[in-house]
Amino acid sequence: MPDKKRLVRVHPSALHREVQGEIVLLHLDSGEYFGLNDVGSRIWQLIVDTGNLDEVEATILREFDVDPDVLSRDLQAVVDQLVEKNLIELV
Amino acid sequence: MQQFATKHKFPVRFNVASRSPRERKLSEPFHQWLSPQGQPLLQFHRFNRGYWLSFPGLADFQVSAGGRSVRCWPARGTTRGTLEHLYLNQVLPLALSRQGQLVLHASAIDIDGAGVAFLGSTGKGKSTLAAGFATNGHRFMTDDGLLVEHADGDWWIRPSHPSIRLWDDSFQALIPARSPKAPAVQYTSKTRVLAGRGVPFCADLRPLRRLYFLGDGRAKKPTIRPVHGPQAVIELVKTSFVLDVEQKDLMKKHFSELTDLVSRSVCFHLDYPRTYEDLPRVRQAIIEHTRETSVEAAVSHA
Numbered sequence: 592m593p594d595k596k597r598l599v600r601v602h603p604s605a606l607h608r609e610v611q612g613e614i615v616l617l618h619l620d621s622g623e624y625f626g627l628n629d630v631g632s633r634i635w636q637l638i639v640d641t642g643n644l645d646e647v648e649a650t651i652l653r654e655f656d657v658d659p660d661v662l663s664r665d666l667q668a669v670v671d672q673l674v675e676k677n678l679i680e681l682v
Numbered sequence: 683m684q685q686f687a688t689k690h691k692f693p694v695r696f697n698v699a700s701r702s703p704r705e706r707k708l709s710e711p712f713h714q715w716l717s718p719q720g721q722p723l724l725q726f727h728r729f730n731r732g733y734w735l736s737f738p739g740l741a742d743f744q745v746s747a748g749g750r751s752v753r754c755w756p757a758r759g760t761t762r763g764t765l766e767h768l769y770l771n772q773v774l775p776l777a778l779s780r781q782g783q784l785v786l787h788a789s790a791i792d793i794d795g796a797g798v799a800f801l802g803s804t805g806k807g808k809s810t811l812a813a814g815f816a817t818n819g820h821r822f823m824t825d826d827g828l829l830v831e832h833a834d835g836d837w838w839i840r841p842s843h844p845s846i847r848l849w850d851d852s853f854q855a856l857i858p859a860r861s862p863k864a865p866a867v868q869y870t871s872k873t874r875v876l877a878g879r880g881v882p883f884c885a886d887l888r889p890l891r892r893l894y895f896l897g898d899g900r901a902k903k904p905t906i907r908p909v910h911g912p913q914a915v916i917e918l919v920k921t922s923f924v925l926d927v928e929q930k931d932l933m934k935k936h937f938s939e940l941t942d943l944v945s946r947s948v949c950f951h952l953d954y955p956r957t958y959e960d961l962p963r964v965r966q967a968i969i970e971h972t973r974e975t976s977v978e979a980a981v982s983h984a
Contacts, residue, residue, distance in 0.1 A: 606934065608941045613911035617937045622927040624919050624937075626912020 597644040598682035599670065605678045607635065616678055625676065630655070634669055638679060644670065694777045695751040698765060708734055713927065724772060726925070733780075733925060735773060740869060741765055743773045749780025749925065763865030767874065770843050775827035775923040782932055784939050785923040788828035788893070789846075790839050791815040793972045797839035797888030799828055800952070801921045802896035807956060810852045811896075813881065814961045817856055820969075821884035822846060822877070827923065830890060830943070837890040837943055844877035844885070855958045857881065890948060892972050893918075897953025904954040904967035914949040915940050 601607065604619040614632040616625040627635055633654070637647040648666055652659060673679040711725040727734040733745040741756045741764075752773055756765050775785040788801040789812035800808045809825045816822040824842035831838050845864060848857065853873045858880035863873055877883035895909060895917050909917060918940045926932065943949075950971075954964045 606937050608937070610915060610941045610944050611911040611947070615912045615915045615937075615941055617933065619930050619933055622933065624912075624916050626916060 598642055599638055599644060599674075599679045600642050600682055601639060602677050602680050607639070609636075618677060620677070623676070625678065631669060634666065635673075638673075642682070692774060692778070693750065693781065694774060696754070696769060696774075697752075698754045698756065706734070708736075711736075735776070737768055737772075741768055743769070745773070745777050745780065745925070749777040752777055761865065761868055763874075764868045766864070767847075767867040767870075770845075771826060771847070776925040778827075778829065779923045780925040780929075780932070782935055784830045784936070784943075786828045786830060786918065787826060787921040787923065789825045790823040790828050790888075792821045792823060792884040792888050793969055795888065796891040796972055797823065798892040798894070798968065798972050799830075799839065799890065800894050800896055801828075801917070803921070806896040807899075808896065809846050809848055810856070810961075811964070813846050813848060813852060813856045813875070815965060816846070816877075816881045816883075817858065818962075818965060820965075821882045823884050823888065832939065832942070837946065837948075838887045839890050840887055841883070841885050844883040845874045846877075846881065847872040847874050890943075890946075892968075893943075893949045894952035894968070895921075895949070897951060899953065899956040901953035902955060904960075904964045905952070906967065906971050907951050908947070909949045909951050911944065914944040917949070918943065 602618070606617045606619065608615055609632070612632065613629060614627040614635045616627070617623070618625070630651075634647060634651065637650055638644075641647060644666065648662060651657070651662055651666065655662075670679070674681065706729070708727045708729060711727050713726040714722050715724040717723050722738055725736045725738070727736065729744065732747040735743040735745060739757055740760050741754055744753045746752070752769070754765060754769065779785045786799070786801055787803060787808075788799040789808040790797055790799040791812055792798075800811050802808055812822040812825050823839055825846040827842055829840040829842055831840055849872055853875065857875055861880045862876040862878050864876055867874070875881055894906070897905075922936065922940075924932075924936065952968070954960060954967075
């Protein structure tokens with residue numbers, strides 16, 4: 592069983608769409624738009640597909656040449672921002 | 683009641699009340715546009731399930747809930763030309779956006795049958811570009827409030843009001859003598875030039891092939907580069923007319939339309955020196971760039 596804090600889901604008021612390889616987000620309550628770069632977009636896709644940050648981290652580690660500690664810190668920073676903007680929520 | 687006699691039919695019923703409005707209790711504005719000095723230019727109120735748009739000192743407009751009818755109450759002394767200006771340039775695009783139409787702060791022209799638009803806030807050069815093209819063989823389709831619609835698997839530019847508003851220097855530099863003009867407007871010194879032989883207008887739908895976001899004029903020569911993905915969507919959001927940002931069904935539609943538009947790879951950044959001497963080579967750069975697209979489109983459809 593994964594740690595409960597590592598499960599996330601897309602906020603019900605967040606719309607997302609891939610446009611030319613990158614994710615665009617709209618939060619319907621605030622009316623704010625957000626854009627994700629290529630790595631951020633991959634993280635988003637994995638969050639949508641798995642909802643499990645452990646799986647997101649493991650997949651990114653396989654796909655990108657990145658130090659595990661650096662990835663762990665950077666992923667947490669991205670997740671914190673997405674939570675702060677109400678684009679995802681902890682389950 | 684009176685009604686403006688415009689040649690073009692928009693799906694909005696409009697009339698001007700001949701009497702002053704009764705005293706109305708308005709809620710606090712849910713949105714407002716401010717001048718650079720912080721003064722309110724336009725205040726948006728909710729009213730009777732619709733909207734009340736107030737231009738302080740000039741006029742009030744009541745917009746129905748679905749954006750299909752507009753009634754205007756001019757302030758004492760506001761001229762007909764001013765009312766027409768406010769209606770066509772501010773209120774009508776907002777009412778159309780409430781109907782779910784995609785309306786952008788952009789001018790547009792016709793190059794060899796392709797619709798080409800220039801997007802940006804006031805002062806970026808949209809109208810000057812449109813006028814420069816129109817007086818050199820490429821008809822204009824609008825000078826602002828660009829209507830874009832999706833049909834038959836493509837995006838189309840719908841012609842809007844056949845006039846262009848210009849500051850005096852652009853008017854003097856670009857517009858042929860004796861071109862017809864609309865009456866003067868109280869709150870701006872811009873001249874509204876009416877379409878005619880010297881400033882020809884394209885009244886037909888054109889497939890949208892280029893959206894150029896206008897830069898700030900720091901480029902030393904005409905410079906065009908593609909704008910992709912989220913950046914292009916966010917630029918389009920900034921240039922969209924939206925009457926009610928709290929209508930979620932319309933926000934979803936807007937999101938879907940903007941992302942689809944960007945996925946067509948039609949978005950570019952355009953910058954160029956803002957001198958009249960440079961305009962011919964700016965036009966040439968845009969024409970060549972647009973013709974590249976037309977060739978690509980022809981091949982992909984073959």
